[in-house]
Amino acid sequence: MKRDKTNRDKNANNRQSTCCCGRDAGQRSSIPRYLPAIISLILLAGGIAADQFRAFPLAVRLPWYLLAYLPVGWPVLRSAALAIRRGDVFNEFTLMSLATAGAFLIEEYPEGVAVMLFYSVGELFQEAAVGKARRNISALVDARPTAATVIREGVPRSVDPSEVSVGETIEVKAGERAPLDGALQEAPAAFDTSALTGESLPREIAPGEEVLAGMIAIDRVIRLVVTRPFEQSAFARVLRLVQEAAERKAPTERFIHAFARVYTPIVVGLAVLLVVLAWVYTLVDPSVAYDFTKWFRRALTFLVISCPCALVISIPLGYFGGIGAASRRGILFKGGNYLDAITRVNTVALDKTGTLTRGNFEVQHLDATLPEREFIGILHAVESTSTHPIARAISRYAAGVPPLSSPSRSREIAGRGIEATLDAREILLGNARMFDEASVPFPADLRDIPGTVVLCAVDRRYVGHVIVADALKEDAVQAVAALRRAGVHRVIILSGDATPIVQRVAAQTGVNEALGDLLPEDKVAYLQQLKSNPANRVAFVGDGINDAPVLAASDVGIAMGALGSDIAIETADVVIQTDQPSKIAEAIYLGRRTRRVVIQNISLAFGVKLLVLLLAVFNTATLWQAVLADVGVALLAILNASRVLVAKKVPRARQSMKT
Numbered sequence: 001m002k003r004d005k006t007n008r009d010k011n012a013n014n015r016q017s018t019c020c021c022g023r024d025a026g027q028r029s030s031i032p033r034y035l036p037a038i039i040s041l042i043l044l045a046g047g048i049a050a051d052q053f054r055a056f057p058l059a060v061r062l063p064w065y066l067l068a069y070l071p072v073g074w075p076v077l078r079s080a081a082l083a084i085r086r087g088d089v090f091n092e093f094t095l096m097s098l099a100t101a102g103a104f105l106i107e108e109y110p111e112g113v114a115v116m117l118f119y120s121v122g123e124l125f126q127e128a129a130v131g132k133a134r135r136n137i138s139a140l141v142d143a144r145p146t147a148a149t150v151i152r153e154g155v156p157r158s159v160d161p162s163e164v165s166v167g168e169t170i171e172v173k174a175g176e177r178a179p180l181d182g183a184l185q186e187a188p189a190a191f192d193t194s195a196l197t198g199e200s201l202p203r204e205i206a207p208g209e210e211v212l213a214g215m216i217a218i219d220r221v222i223r224l225v226v227t228r229p230f231e232q233s234a235f236a237r238v239l240r241l242v243q244e245a246a247e248r249k250a251p252t253e254r255f256i257h258a259f260a261r262v263y264t265p266i267v268v269g270l271a272v273l274l275v276v277l278a279w280v281y282t283l284v285d286p287s288v289a290y291d292f293t294k295w296f297r298r299a300l301t302f303l304v305i306s307c308p309c310a311l312v313i314s315i316p317l318g319y320f321g322g323i324g325a326a327s328r329r330g331i332l333f334k335g336g337n338y339l340d341a342i343t344r345v346n347t348v349a350l351d352k353t354g355t356l357t358r359g360n361f362e363v364q365h366l367d368a369t370l371p372e373r374e375f376i377g378i379l380h381a382v383e384s385t386s387t388h389p390i391a392r393a394i395s396r397y398a399a400g401v402p403p404l405s406s407p408s409r410s411r412e413i414a415g416r417g418i419e420a421t422l423d424a425r426e427i428l429l430g431n432a433r434m435f436d437e438a439s440v441p442f443p444a445d446l447r448d449i450p451g452t453v454v455l456c457a458v459d460r461r462y463v464g465h466v467i468v469a470d471a472l473k474e475d476a477v478q479a480v481a482a483l484r485r486a487g488v489h490r491v492i493i494l495s496g497d498a499t500p501i502v503q504r505v506a507a508q509t510g511v512n513e514a515l516g517d518l519l520p521e522d523k524v525a526y527l528q529q530l531k532s533n534p535a536n537r538v539a540f541v542g543d544g545i546n547d548a549p550v551l552a553a554s555d556v557g558i559a560m561g562a563l564g565s566d567i568a569i570e571t572a573d574v575v576i577q578t579d580q581p582s583k584i585a586e587a588i589y590l591g592r593r594t595r596r597v598v599i600q601n602i603s604l605a606f607g608v609k610l611l612v613l614l615l616a617v618f619n620t621a622t623l624w625q626a627v628l629a630d631v632g633v634a635l636l637a638i639l640n641a642s643r644v645l646v647a648k649k650v651p652r653a654r655q656s657m658k659t
Contacts, residue, residue: 409421426460540557542558559576561577
């Protein structure tokens with residue numbers, strides 16, 4: 001299955017980052033991107049110098065400026081022609097083409113080249129903005145299993161998963177991902193299911209029970225009898241959900257294109273009216289002579305001045321500053337449209353494992369009837385014989401206390417715990433099921449504790465327990481508080497982990513709404529319910545394969561990038577490289593700050609443009625004054641955009657941040 005969401009986003013970004021409207025960076029990797037603008041600049045400067053010293057013969061002047069014009073003008077002319085062929089007549093490309101053609105018609109060649117050159121420079125700024133974000137995102141690898149080890153005639157063979165038939169037996173080594181759905185054979189086994197369900201705890205699966213594609217075998221080689229073809233596997237279903245959700249999410253339309261649809265016909269109409277109204281006036285007052293050439297030149301001057309060069313430059317500059325500032329803080333936006341979309345977020349849904357929690361186990365509590373050092377020594381001695389994630393967590397905790405001795409016998413019971421002999425004493429370390437089967441009594445209240453409770457018995461007598469759980473990230477509590485200060489009125493946890501564990505994390509972080517035991521389909525359904533209210537603008541934050549569908553379905557998908565799965569990073573619109581949830585509020589703040597700068601730049605550019613247009617109507621503005629006005633506005637836009645780059649941190653005093 002192709003990654004349609006990713007391809008669509010890349011196409012959207014290519015449309016935004018196209019230089020001179022038609023050639024993206026990938027298509028021009030062998031040609032220096034600034035070469036056309038440099039050639040035009042050199043030829044333009046040479047032409048202006050020759051004009052000043054009257055060194056240009058008339059037969060050379062027009063060809064010279066045409067040569068200066070074509071490197072930056074031809075891509076725009078071509079884009080205008082393609083747009084008109086599609087029925088999109090009124091666009092910024094058409095306006096640029098008409099305006100510069102008008103400049104050449106009235107023999108204002110340098111101004112015509114300068115207008116297109118500044119437009120080209122603005123597009124280069126825009127390309128650089130999105131290109132920087134792309135370069136900061138590491139190369140992503142397709143997370144789908146690419147090979148399956150199938151047992152045929154008793155011999156393991158590595159084949160493509162799509163070539164394995166239902167009923168065949170496949171082998172999955174420890175640490176490998178199951179490539180297909182299948183029924184487990186032989187003995188029980190432990191699986192890391194976090195990629196599909198988000199569960200932080202390994203799942204014990206008994207013989208005959210189903211193992212889903214994407215689950216990772218933890219402790220041994222296992223064999224599965226395939227129950228579904230690759231196209232219908234759990235992993236394929238998740239990818240299909242990503243595709244369907246992405247199709248319901250249209251990219252934000254670029255402001256300049258939408259603006260040009262209105263602006264272009266207005267200025268073209270006004271230019272025509274200048275000629276027509278002057279003629280009508282001579283009909284009313286016959287004493288005034290009508291000079292068509294004079295008014296035609298004035299209309300063309302008006303058209304040239306109307307080119308939105310400064311406007312085109314000011315918008316990408318603002319987003320360039322925002323994307324650059326965010327990148328330096330470990331927040332990668334995949335395009336200016338997402339930087340803009342995050343400003344409207346008022347609801348944030350968070351995954352638990354890997355987002356609010358670290359995704360690994362730690363001992364949270366210890367209680368024992370034995371002396372603590374002796375109890376920890378027993379734990380260290382017995383758990384050091386196992387490679388189970390819970391055993392490794394306990395071993396890390398007990399690392400400072402030397403084991404009493406090495407067990408003379410140790411047997412790991414899948415789904416139960418460890419049975420060992422230590423210094424002639426029988427040791428049981430495991431869950432409530434193990435103790436029930438061994439008829440070892442223990443405190444009843446331990447059954448209701450959220451998290452993983454590891455009980456310990458010496459010679460069939462309960463002597464203590466430890467509670468192992470997925471630990472909160474250091475800034476998890478701060479992250480939720482920062483979201484509320486940022487004006488996010490609703491924070492929700494959506495997790496595939498057990499409901500009691502999810503609710504405990506919610507209580508620790510101050511989140512009022514928390515849902516557990518959710519499959520990827522359940523998360524998408526809940527998100528769609530949230531989005532059914534038009535007032536809600538929802539961001540989802542996650543890191544696993546199971547989060548990919550809901551990341552695609554959200555208004556803004558945010559992935560934890562350092563430890564997150566490749567498919568989650570590809571599907572998301574924003575990537576938090578540092579894995580710090582507190583960066584979510586900072587991303588919202590930077591988006592809103594950037595949007596304010598962009599609006600200021602638009603207002604400045606449009607205001608100056610309107611003033612020069614009015615002066616042109618009364619024939620008091622020259623073409624060079626218009627071009628220089630655009631340059632001045634562009635410089636002011638650069639200075640204004642630099643304010644985004646120096647933004648220090650999310651304000652603590654504000655309770656909300658308005659756009």
